[in-house]
Amino acid sequence: xxxxSFTSLTLSPTPLISFNIATPSRxxxxxxxxxxxxxxxxxxxxxxVQVADRFTRGNTDNVFDxxxxxxxxxxxxxxxxxxxIMYALRCRLLPDEPTRGLLKVRDHVIVVxxxxxxxxxxxxNQFGLSYADRKYRQIxxxxxxx
Numbered sequence: 084x085x086x087x088s089f090t091s092l093t094l095s096p097t098p099l100i101s102f103n104i105a106t107p108s109r110x111x112x113x114x115x116x117x118x119x120x121x122x123x124x125x126x127x128x129x130x131x132v133q134v135a136d137r138f139t140r141g142n143t144d145n146v147f148d149x150x151x152x153x154x155x156x157x158x159x160x161x162x163x164x165x166x167x168i169m170y171a172l173r174c175r176l177l178p179d180e181p182t183r184g185l186l187k188v189r190d191h192v193i194v195v196x197x198x199x200x201x202x203x204x205x206x207x208n209q210f211g212l213s214y215a216d217r218k219y220r221q222i223x224x225x226x227x228x229x
Contacts, residue, residue, distance in 0.1 A: 084110040085138040087214045089122060098198040099177065103191045111192055114176065115185070119158030120196065122172040124204075125212035127221040130167035135212055135219065168204030169211055175199055 089102035100122065104111045114120045125131030137146055151165035162171055174196035176184030186193040213220040 084108070085135045086122075092195065099195060100172070100174065100198060101193055101195045103188075103193055105191050106187075108192075111194075113160075114194065117159045118176045118184075119160045120174050120176075120194075121160045121162050122174060123163050123168055124170040124172070126167050126169045126204075126206045127210040127212045128167075128206075130206065131169070131212040132167075132219045134163065134167040135214075162202075165205055167206060169206055170204055171202045172198050173200040173202065 084104070086102050089100050092099040092101055102122075123134075125135045134150070137150070140146070147161065150163060153162045153164060154160070158173070158175070160173070162173070177195045177197055178184065182195075184195045186195070210222040213222060
């Protein structure tokens with residue numbers, strides 16, 4: 084699944100992030116089952132676009148074909164490696180009651196996760212991939228100078 088955005092909720096005492104998933108979703112089912120997931124920050128170039136675009140096609144079975152990835156961690160979440168990946172955030176669902184990191188809102192679920200590890204990828208690009216107006220983008224010019 085490719086997300087157009089995720090949000091940092093807090094850095095202290097532990098980093099928390101959130102994002103939304105439309106339901107039904109096989110990705111959400113996998114997150115609920117394992118209680119773990121990874122968020123990959125793509126590089127703001129053609130390599131990042133190629134990786135991100137593969138995961139926009141919904142529930143295809145061959146999405147990992149030709150990509151470097153690892154599922155050897157005990158949490159079962161696939162970890163992408165190789166070109167186009169700037170960082171990977173290993174996360175687990177927030178265990179706090181009553182929602183345990185999942186909040187149903189109409190036909191979506193808000194997922195709240197705790198970042199347990201941040202791992203650098205294999206690219207040295209300075210900027211992550213952005214998405215706006217239905218297009219992949221790079222960071223642009225400064226709009227307001229100090």
